[in-house]
Amino acid sequence: MITLDEFRKLALTFPETTEEPHFEKTSFRVQKKIFATYDAKKHRACIKLALTDQDVFVMADKQHIYAVDNAWGKQGWTLIELSDVKKVLFAEALTSAYVHVAPKKLSMLVNRNSHT
Numbered sequence: 001m002i003t004l005d006e007f008r009k010l011a012l013t014f015p016e017t018t019e020e021p022h023f024e025k026t027s028f029r030v031q032k033k034i035f036a037t038y039d040a041k042k043h044r045a046c047i048k049l050a051l052t053d054q055d056v057f058v059m060a061d062k063q064h065i066y067a068v069d070n071a072w073g074k075q076g077w078t079l080i081e082l083s084d085v086k087k088v089l090f091a092e093a094l095t096s097a098y099v100h101v102a103p104k105k106l107s108m109l110v111n112r113n114s115h116t
Contacts, residue, residue, distance in 0.1 A: 001082065001083050001084070002045075002082040002085065002087060002090050003082075004026070004040065006087070007036075007045065007082070008026075008028075010091055011028040011094060011098075014030065014095075014098045014102070014110060015030070015102070015106045015110070016030055016031060016106055017029065017030055024039075024041070025037040025039050026038040026040070030101055030102040030103075031102070031106075033101050034101070035047065035048050035097045035098050035100070035101035036097055043081075043082050044079055044080065044081055044082060045080040045090075046068065047077070047078050047093060047096075048075075048076050048077055048078075048101050049077075049078050049096055049100055050096070050100045051074075051076055053076075053093075053096045053100065054067055054076050054078050057078065057089070057092075058078070061085060061086070061089055063084075064081040064084055064085040065078060065080050065081075065089070065093065066078070067079075076100070078097075080093060095110060
């Protein structure tokens, strides 16, 4: 199980990440662009992935990771059920979301292997 504190701790390790409210959710942003949100009521994350990364993570755990079921999903928005997803897989997915959304100069600072 991934707690909000674990989610927050990992997300805030990425360069220039901020935590801000987003409607009834908590969002994590890089230069004002959302790369992840946390829904406390559903204990679920929503992250922005490249479509190829979305396919990879969904294939890795179809039960807990899946595309949003509308046009947002076709843009890479992906839901993660935090109750049962493996921590390593979540860390890899969140890192991929940050790298996808962050400007190149910031994404290049992230070592994808250091967050797992």
